[in-house]
Amino acid sequence: MSAPLRIAVNGAAGRMGRRVVAGVMADEGATLAAALDSAGSPHLGLDAGDLAGVGTAGVLISQSIGAAKCDAVIDFSTPDGLMSVLSSCVKRDLPIAVATTGLSESQIDAVRTAAETIPVVFAPSFSTAVNVAMRLTALAAQALKETPGGADVEIIERHHRFKEDAPSGTALRFAEIVRDVMGQEDFAHGREGRPGARPHSEIGLHAVREGDNVGEHSILFGMLGETLEIAVRGRTRDSYANGSIAAARWAVGRPPGMYGMDEVLGLK
Ligand SMILES: NC(=O)C1=CN([C@@H]2O[C@H](COP(=O)(O)OP(=O)(O)OC[C@H]3O[C@@H](n4cnc5c(N)ncnc54)[C@H](OP(=O)(O)O)[C@@H]3O)[C@@H](O)[C@H]2O)C=CC1
Numbered sequence: 154m155s156a157p158l159r160i161a162v163n164g165a166a167g168r169m170g171r172r173v174v175a176g177v178m179a180d181e182g183a184t185l186a187a188a189l190d191s192a193g194s195p196h197l198g199l200d201a202g203d204l205a206g207v208g209t210a211g212v213l214i215s216q217s218i219g220a221a222k223c224d225a226v227i228d229f230s231t232p233d234g235l236m237s238v239l240s241s242c243v244k245r246d247l248p249i250a251v252a253t254t255g256l257s258e259s260q261i262d263a264v265r266t267a268a269e270t271i272p273v274v275f276a277p278s279f280s281t282a283v284n285v286a287m288r289l290t291a292l293a294a295q296a297l298k299e300t301p302g303g304a305d306v307e308i309i310e311r312h313h314r315f316k317e318d319a320p321s322g323t324a325l326r327f328a329e330i331v332r333d334v335m336g337q338e339d340f341a342h343g344r345e346g347r348p349g350a351r352p353h354s355e356i357g358l359h360a361v362r363e364g365d366n367v368g369e370h371s372i373l374f375g376m377l378g379e380t381l382e383i384a385v386r387g388r389t390r391d392s393y394a395n396g397s398i399a400a401a402r403w404a405v406g407r408p409p410g411m412y413g414m415d416e417v418l419g420l421k
């Protein structure tokens with residue numbers, strides 16, 4: 154039997170980080186190597202497993218990865234948190250699964266640069282269902298590209314009230330997938346006033362924030378007479394957490410590069 158995979162979690166005190174800590178502790182083939190959070194976190198010094206509600210891990214929440222013995226990093230933090238752990242990964246030659254969304258163009262460039270020297274799995278959603286829905290969306294876009302009368306694409310995402318970025322990284326990825334096939338020029342973020350008749354040349358994006366919703370996405374292809382809707386609904390955060398652990402495991406030993414969840418899941 155091979156040695157357990159030593160995983161460091163960045164953003165370990167957050168909503169997702171706690172579920173990743175729980176997932177690693179429940180995984181017989183993995184062990185928690187480090188649990189990192191922000192310099193100002195009130196959780197620094199607490200046991201990561203106790204904080205996640207799954208029993209003592211023997212790993213305290215700390216500010217940096219330091220010299221912790223580690224095989225891979227999983228990041229569910231903030232754009233700044235990602236930038237900081239990314240440079241540690243490059244220095245230490247560690248693969249990373251990047252989950253954080255809401256990155257600026259320059260931060261995405263920094264991820265691409267890191268991927269020149271380490272394996273990076275970069276996915277706005279580590280959920281299996283979402284990644285399968287992405288393939289279905291590409292198929293639908295191709296099939297409806299030339300449909301008589303045209304197809305209007307609208308993307309609706311629903312998330313919890315605490316989410317800081319909008320639209321979700323996943324909704325943006327769905328929009329890019331459609332645009333790359335159908336060629337729309339604009340993304341319309343919500344509508345108000347009197348925007349006039351809807352042109353086919355835009356994709357509508359709508360961000361709903363409500364309660365504790367862990368994430369839902371609907372992609373509508375509206376035609377004259379019928380609508381195709383592809384919908385995917387998360388029920389717990391564990392779908393994302395478990396996907397990120399699978400991605401970290403998959404990344405270990407790969408050559409440097411920018412990989413996606415479709416490669417991890419064998420969808421590509
Ligand atoms: N790709 C995917 O499958 C998914 C991606 N996400 C994304 O993951 C990210 C985190 O989501 P969520 O867990 O809900 O958010 P939370 O706000 O609950 O957690 C983020 C954590 O990161 C910490 N943090 C802030 N700054 C740093 C830093 N410099 N270094 C290390 N840690 C830091 C925060 O600490 P503090 O509170 O002290 O600031 C907090 O504990 C979001 O971008 C979200 O969109 C979420 C779910 C699925």
Ligand SMILES: O=C(O)C1=N[C@H](C(=O)O)C[C@H](O)C1
Nearest residue numbers: 254277278316321322323368
């Ligand atoms: O913040 C969240 O919760 C989520 N964020 C990701 C995104 O922005 O796409 C993925 C998931 O939908 C949950």
